[in-house]
Amino acid sequence: MNYPNGKRGSLTQPSQSRPSSAANHAFSNRGMTLEEDINETNRFYLDTDKAIIHKKPTPVQIVKVNYPKRSAAVITEAYFKQASTTDYNGVYRSKHIDFEAKETKNKTLFPLANIHDHQVAHMRSVVEHGGICFLLIRFTLYQETYFLPAEKLFQHWDDKLKGGRKSISYDQICQEGHQIPFQYQARIDYLAIIDKLYF
Numbered sequence: 001m002n003y004p005n006g007k008r009g010s011l012t013q014p015s016q017s018r019p020s021s022a023a024n025h026a027f028s029n030r031g032m033t034l035e036e037d038i039n040e041t042n043r044f045y046l047d048t049d050k051a052i053i054h055k056k057p058t059p060v061q062i063v064k065v066n067y068p069k070r071s072a073a074v075i076t077e078a079y080f081k082q083a084s085t086t087d088y089n090g091v092y093r094s095k096h097i098d099f100e101a102k103e104t105k106n107k108t109l110f111p112l113a114n115i116h117d118h119q120v121a122h123m124r125s126v127v128e129h130g131g132i133c134f135l136l137i138r139f140t141l142y143q144e145t146y147f148l149p150a151e152k153l154f155q156h157w158d159d160k161l162k163g164g165r166k167s168i169s170y171d172q173i174c175q176e177g178h179q180i181p182f183q184y185q186a187r188i189d190y191l192a193i194i195d196k197l198y199f
Contacts, residue, residue: 053090085122096131146177
């Protein structure tokens with residue numbers, strides 16, 4: 001399974017009426033999922049000794065295993081032990097980094113249904129303890145990726161709980177978030193945004 005959307009992504013050209021900011025970059029590596037781009041970025045950070053950030057493994061309880069061959073085992077039944085928190089965490093410049101990555105094919109909004117109560121509770125706890133927490137949101141049709149600080153997410157989440165909107169508009173994400181241009185090595189260089197906002 002390929003998180004964050006559970007499916008392999010496919011390259012969709014940006015809308016003709018709305019040119020992508022990444023249009024001048026090489027597209028040879030485009031079409032990868034947000035997760036793949038983040039994993040490549042994290043490898044670059046690790047290789048250059050810039051940060052240590054990893055994808056969290058999802059704890060799974062194996063129930064049934066078949067052995068079709070002596071040298072092979074096939075898991076035929078398993079379930080998630082517990083609800084996961086966020087996708088990634090690690091350390092950068094002595095600060096705990098914790099974030100969730102989401103993709104949407106929607107052109108005009110990001111549905112808050114893509115986030116779960118326990119994830120928001122975890123993110124609040126990280127912020128309260130002095131960590132840096134955020135969402136990386138990719139609008140796949142535009143091939144645009146945005147850094148949205150957790151504090152901005154909390155405002156929209158609390159508004160939703162009070163009967164407000166159940167989504168964040170694309171325009172709001174453009175205003176409240178920070179677009180991350182696609183690059184060759186650090187494809188999704190979110191640490192550059194962290195440097196500007198927190199250091």
